Amino acid sequence: MLTVLWTPRFEARIKRFTGLQDLAAKKTVELLRKHLSAPKTWHFELEKMKDDSFGEHHVFKIALTAGDRLIFIVQNNKLVLCDLGKHEVMQEYATLNKSLR
Numbered sequence: 001m002l003t004v005l006w007t008p009r010f011e012a013r014i015k016r017f018t019g020l021q022d023l024a025a026k027k028t029v030e031l032l033r034k035h036l037s038a039p040k041t042w043h044f045e046l047e048k049m050k051d052d053s054f055g056e057h058h059v060f061k062i063a064l065t066a067g068d069r070l071i072f073i074v075q076n077n078k079l080v081l082c083d084l085g086k087h088e089v090m091q092e093y094a095t096l097n098k099s100l101r
Contacts, residue, residue, distance in 0.1 A: 002035045004028060006081040013084050023064040024084055031062075031072075031079060043074045 006014075014021055034042040049059040049071070061069050064084065073080040 002032055002039075002077055002079050004032070004079045004081065007083070009083055010081045017068075017085060020064055020068055020084055023068070024070055024081070027062055027064060027070055028079070028081065035079075 014024060043058070043060065046060045046062065049061055058074050059071065059082070060074060061071050064070050067086055069084065069086075070081065071083040073082060
């Protein structure tokens with residue numbers, strides 16, 4: 001089973017972007033369904049963020065709307081919701097210092 005966790009940053013952002021709560025919940029459920037259908041390979045088709053500073057973490061992004069993105073990490077049997085917001089959120093997340101990430 002995949003455990004869903006979230007960071008304090010994600011929690012603050014989800015409260016701030018009132019129009020994205022339902023979309024983020026729906027996308028999270030979609031990710032859980034993909035995991036149930038193919039537990040070992042479900043995340044292979046997702047778009048991985050390419051930044052060497054992520055190290056061992058597999059950081060992914062998924063579109064919520066045409067301009068909004070959800071950033072999350074898949075690690076072992078955990079799905080960690082990290083950040084969400086306008087398209088620029090991907091650049092913002094990549095430039096956070098490592099301890100915040």
